[in-house]
Amino acid sequence: MIDILREIGMIDRALDSIANIEFKQIDLARGQYLYVVRIYEHPGIISEQLSNLIKVDRTTIARAVKKLEKNGFIERKSDPTNKKIKRLYVTQKGKEIYPFIIRENQFSNREALKGFSEKEAQQVHDYLVRIRKNIDGDWDTVKHGGKRQY
Structure with a gap:
């Protein structure tokens, strides 16, 4: 991975x-x-x-x-x-x-973002937003005393 x-x-x-x-x-x-x-x-x-x-x-x-x-x-x-x-x-x-x-x-x-086209920069942004949203649930769970399941 x-x-x-x-x-x-x-x-x-x-x-x-x-x-x-x-x-x-x-x-x-x-x-x-x-x-x-x-x-x-x-x-x-x-x-x-x-x-x-x-x-x-x-x-x-x-x-x-x-x-x-x-x-x-x-x-x-x-x-x-x-x-x-x-x-x-x-x-x-x-x-x-x-x-x-x-x-x-x-x-x-x-x-x-040097060397990135406007489209590529937008894609990077969109991917990072998706990644952050994937992590948000775990962050909230752990913040409130929960445990993540590995």
Whole structure:
């Protein structure tokens, strides 16, 4: 069987390493750019939704949110109808770095797809979406304490 997940992992780690080095200049620590982008794109999102969106556990979300809030990139606000619910928003500082993060992402996409036709790039995208959807069920099961059947 072809091990595509190894290739996907190497691509992910390489791009994550590059981004982490480049984002030091805007005071973002390892992997934090992803949270800022998703909160910017989904203002008022709650932690559980963010967890599902980026596929990390709630503890990781809580740690990242706390750090980003401390560093002034995001803020938590109480929901107007239920004060127990905390909604996440980017601050002005977060809004100012968003274009830089998106430029880096667009550049990385162009680099990754060099030599691909538009049709091939769309096929890669479609295949990766299918792969992610195949994994979503397992992620949700394990996240809620279940076990996968090997």
